[in-house]
Amino acid sequence: MEAAWLLRLAVAGAVVRGSLSAQPPNVTYIVQEERCDLSVNWLHVESPNSSCTRHYKVALRVNGNWIKLSENCLSNPSWTTEISLGEKIDFGVQTACDKDCQVPPWNDNETFPVVQNGIAGTGARNLTCIWWNRKYMECSWLSGENASPDSPYTMFYKHGSVQQCKNITRNGSLFQCGFDFAIQHVENIVISVGGNSSNIQPVCLIWDEISRLVKLHPPRIEYLLKKSSEVFLNWTKPSGLYNLFYEVEITNEQDRNEKPQLKCFESRNLQDNTARIDVEPDVQQSFRIRVKTEDGLWSDWSEMKVSNPRASTLYLLLIILIPLCVALPLVILLIYMKRIKRLILPKIPDPEQILKSMFQEQSELQPPHETVNNEEIHPLTIVDPAGKEK
Template identity: 30%
Template sequence: MEGPVILCLLWAAGVLGTPATSSEIPTEAHPPPVINFSVSVKNLCTIYWIWSPPEGVNAKCELWYKSHLGEEKMVSKNNFRIEEVALNERICLQVTSQCNVESTNTSDPVEMCIEPPQGDPETAVKRLQCIWHNLSKMNCIWLPGKTAPPDTKYILHYWYNTLEKSLQCTNFYVEGQFNGCSFDLLEKDVSSSDKIQIMVTDTTGAIRPSYNIINLNNVKPDHPILTNLSLQNASLYVEWESPANFRSNCLVYQVEVNNSKSMEHKVHEPKSKCHISETPPEPEGNSKNKHCFVIHDVDPDAPYTVRVRAKASRFCFEDNDLWSAWSQKKHIGQNHDSKIHTITLLFIPVAISISTLLLLLYLKRLKIIIFPPIPDPGKIFKEMFGDQNDDTLQWKKYDIYEKQIKEETDSVVLVENLKRTSQ
């Protein structure tokens, strides 16, 4: 109790003076605003805002800067801010200065904006999206703008951190209504935190440029390669090779099994590996990332059809449900209807061939019945007049012969008569 008593005595004697009230405590002053505020764009979508500290700041003031980009706020001692933003809209950054990280006494805001690209927004491409295929190739597709000329020749530029400057995509293609372009992007060249900056425009500048920031989470692997099926002790073993470029824990799989006998269809998601004892080990240094899944209690007499697909695991990438295509189907088991099916397939073309031959013969005969051959008029007239001419000639020959005989006979008679008269 001696301390408070001594303080009260000192205040009473006027040594310490009277304590200050709350209204008499000096408040923190507002610092002046920042100066030399500027903005610039590098690469394709990297925006640099930079400013200088305000002038005339109290020496006791430890300057901090609060910047507002839309609804996103950031407090930092840095006198700059760098953001990757798609430049399709007007983008503004507001900056204020303050003397404490949690201070509410801030300077007046200073704003600097980036204007959107010039051109009719209806000409810009729509629904621009990119998928990272098998960690090796980036495929980007888009729809043409509503008022874009139909003969537009598009240009796609891309950039990521390890590139010194943006590059132009050259492998263009068309998928239905979509236009697209693909470029190489290997996993070793980027990290999971990197982003790909994309800009699509045209060769003539007739359409408005369109920008996009692509996160490396839209990953679609190639389909697995189904290598082996085997039946062992009423269990079906399925073995496949995973797509290249992926670590073993970065993919999940689905195994589709169809029983043709019972018409049963099941899709399994393997959670653990199995081992096929009959499979010989791979030579050292030549092994591939193989996986195996076993399905128990199967019908050994039933025919099965199996295929596999994969997608990126959430342990390595964001779960975007982009499954690969299904692998080629493999069959195992005896199909009791296979012989009948084979015989039927062989019988059908033979039956069709015989039927076609019989039909051709029948049509030929039917044609003769319906359209009998027409006699040749020339031949008929030739036969008619040819016979008469022959008979006429024969009659003429007969008359001449008779005349010759008659004349000769008469001549002989005449000679004999003359001889008799002379005697």
């Protein structure tokens, strides 16, 4: 949706300061609501003499304050800038001969008010956005005080191109809309909230430093170990982010009226997610932590974890005793397993020993041989007539 208004035509030869500084003629402007752009055009002013080369100075005034000036002198008779719709906006244009664009102070009769569409008080209120973990942008706003209860709103966001946020949800007078925005190298974003009819006044917000909208998910404390007067903390860390700042809140559980202590830590690398904190010994304390980027918003607090000095001592004892309790029965079991194996599985005899013992028994059963004059005398063998030995 594009709204254009012709403000007024400034006649040629309007108020001139010494013919060297003047308001150019035929100043017109166009407002593009979805883009939050103000485009100004005017007629070129001829130089009064050869020593003067015309340049133009343009300034923007919001709610009575001059907040934005063109960085350099303009040589062309046109100017485009982003504006915060929903505010009282004026702009001014002057000509100058020098390249530094030195012009007299601005007067009210030399400025142009930007007429905005819609009925006053119908625009979105309290428009805010959060860039969750640099991946998802979520914006919320309240309906205008003078808007109809059933007035619908539309939302557009601009980063290079203009896109519409389509998943708008409503809860009473509260509106919300979110969109994926996982862009690594980005510096600014423009959000525009308007209506489906010309009765709703458009509202624009411009964030030149989008890093201020970053809000990370809260960390999670992985482990907490207290030893004497020291506490060791380890927590989860967002992936792929550098230059993070952490804040640890320490509360005395024995005196909840005591003001909690705050300890701050700075993380410059991806692996830095531990801390050693000096605390009071023999005191039960609770810990929770939050995180933020260098320019962003603080995350919500993590879940609270309580450190009990006695519990910590017991924890250390368990770390030592558990391995011993496991190792000792294992050794005993191995010893008894060897004995049980002998009972269940008998020993397999050695064949060499068996053969040796058999030959030995045979040699013991044979009768001894007698010798006479160094000749062997064999036992007498009697053979009966039938040919059988006796």
